[in-house]
Amino acid sequence: MAILKVARLGHPVLRQVAQPLDPASIRSPAVQRFIDDMIETMREYDGAGLAANQVHTLKQIAVIEVLANPRYPDATAVPLMVLINPVLTPLTDEMEEGWEGCLSVPDMRGMVPRYTSLRLACLDREGQAVDLITKDFFARVIQHETDHLNGIVYLDRMRNLATLAHIAEWNKHWLGIREQSD
Numbered sequence: 001m002a003i004l005k006v007a008r009l010g011h012p013v014l015r016q017v018a019q020p021l022d023p024a025s026i027r028s029p030a031v032q033r034f035i036d037d038m039i040e041t042m043r044e045y046d047g048a049g050l051a052a053n054q055v056h057t058l059k060q061i062a063v064i065e066v067l068a069n070p071r072y073p074d075a076t077a078v079p080l081m082v083l084i085n086p087v088l089t090p091l092t093d094e095m096e097e098g099w100e101g102c103l104s105v106p107d108m109r110g111m112v113p114r115y116t117s118l119r120l121a122c123l124d125r126e127g128q129a130v131d132l133i134t135k136d137f138f139a140r141v142i143q144h145e146t147d148h149l150n151g152i153v154y155l156d157r158m159r160n161l162a163t164l165a166h167i168a169e170w171n172k173h174w175l176g177i178r179e180q181s182d
Contacts (some may be wrong), residue, residue, distance in 0.1 A: 005056065006054055011104075035082055038050050046069055048066045050064075051148030054148055061082070061084050062146065064083065065079065087120075096114065097114075098112065099111060100144060102144070108167065110161070
């Protein structure tokens with residue numbers, strides 16, 4: 001396994017739409033190794049998720065996991081999941097603003113509105129169909145990573161850039177005002 005290079009804001013790969021992955025290739029050694037590398041990279045940088053675009057690969061693959069993550073100490077646990085060719089369907093018009101950060105926008109946080117409940121349809125790392133309902137923080141992380149696969153970063157979703165803060169200032173002035181999210 002390897003730690004992959006994470007693209008930072010400004011790199012064109014972050015603004016490109018990832019292509020669907022051929023389901024027949026999911027179980028190939030190359031794709032499985034890439035998924036393992038994505039997981040290792042996400043964990044190395046304490047991310048809640050990582051999309052293939054962020055590691056310079058335009059394929060519809062994302063990984064998510066939040067288990068005792070120091071960047072998200074109060075977050076609800078999210079088990080390790082591999083999302084291939086994800087499709088999201090909001091189940092409500094209700095949106096909630098929450099704090100988000102991103103490995104591709106290091107050391108920054110901002111308030112982002114997200115749907116509070118949605119249906120996720122995708123394939124897992126074995127190529128099996130996944131169809132589940134997600135809510136709250138879990139739904140937020142999935143929306144964030146799926147946005148990456150569509151060339152969107154969280155800054156594009158912010159309603160008010162006045163909440164955009166460097167992490168050191170966020171810790172001093174914003175932490176505790178609203179719960180932290182990603």
